[in-house]
Every structure is written in structure tokens, then in C-alpha cells.
Amino acid sequence: MKKLTLIVGVLALVVTSCGDTQKEKPATAPESMVKKEAEAAKPDVPAEEVTVTIKANDQMKYDLTEIKVPVNSKVTLTLVNEGKMPKEAMGHNFVLLKKGTDVADFAMRAIEAGIAKEHIPSGTETIAYTKLTGGGESVTITFDAPAKGSYDFICSFPGHWGMMKGKLVVG
Ligand code: CU
Numbered sequence: 001m002k003k004l005t006l007i008v009g010v011l012a013l014v015v016t017s018c019g020d021t022q023k024e025k026p027a028t029a030p031e032s033m034v035k036k037e038a039e040a041a042k043p044d045v046p047a048e049e050v051t052v053t054i055k056a057n058d059q060m061k062y063d064l065t066e067i068k069v070p071v072n073s074k075v076t077l078t079l080v081n082e083g084k085m086p087k088e089a090m091g092h093n094f095v096l097l098k099k100g101t102d103v104a105d106f107a108m109r110a111i112e113a114g115i116a117k118e119h120i121p122s123g124t125e126t127i128a129y130t131k132l133t134g135g136g137e138s139v140t141i142t143f144d145a146p147a148k149g150s151y152d153f154i155c156s157f158p159g160h161w162g163m164m165k166g167k168l169v170v171g
Contacts, residue, residue, distance in 0.1 A: 050074070
């Protein structure tokens, strides 16, 4: 018997490795999360909030004749009527008037407006005003300070403005 020599041919397998050419992403830094709002912020600053309390009494007087507030402020004003008399007899309000208002004329028309309209005549002379208060009442209003300057305020109840008046000074 012939011995068969088996020649085993070994096939070398050439493994071709495919070039794993994963593209490297450029190493850019992530977008900055820093908000840029600060740079883009509007130049106007938030309004400063100011609180004012003014008292009125049965002697037909305010306790303040001058109120100072900063420019660009938001004013919260409380009128405290410390009197005891009813508003029909001794009502008080706080009426802030625009510049150039003829106060005597305004006061005259306030009388004509009557108590039903709380002695606020129709028109555009007011910057802000409270309702009419009787003794023991108080009322709060909020308004934006007008432009720098000085403004008249009065109580528009009939006959009061001669005694009950003052200046709001913005500046
Ligand atoms: Cu008054």
C-alpha cells in the first residue's frame, strides 16, 4: 500500500483590513453656553420702586408739601385720610397734575364735576389721582414718575386746594 502523503497546502488567508478611516470630527469646542443677553440688554434699567405715604386730616391739610422721587421710578403712593369726617363733608384725594395745568381752573371744574365723579373733571390734565376718601379711609395708587421736573398735586375736593397742595419733584 502506498502511503499517500497528503500535502496539505496551507492557504494563507490574507486578511485585508479595510482602512478604518473614521473621519475624526474637528475638535471644536462646544458652543459657548454663556448667554449673550447681557450684551444685547436694552439700555433702559428697570424702574426703581418708590413708596410714598401722604396723610390728610380734618384740618384740611396734607402732612407733606413736597414729595421727591427719582427719575424713571415707579411710585406707589398711599393716601391715608386720618380724619373722622365723611367724604361728603371733608373728602380728600391726591391729584397729580401735568405741567402747565391751570390749577385754579382745574379746581373750578373739579367742583363742577361733583362728588359723583369724585371731583375729577374730564380732561387730560392728570398724571395720576386717587379716589376720594372719607375719614379713616386710605387708598393706594401706582404710577410712573413723569419726566424730571416739578409737578403740582392738589386735593380737588371743593375749597381744599388752596390749603391742600404741594409739589412732586422728580429728579
Ligand atoms: Cu381735601
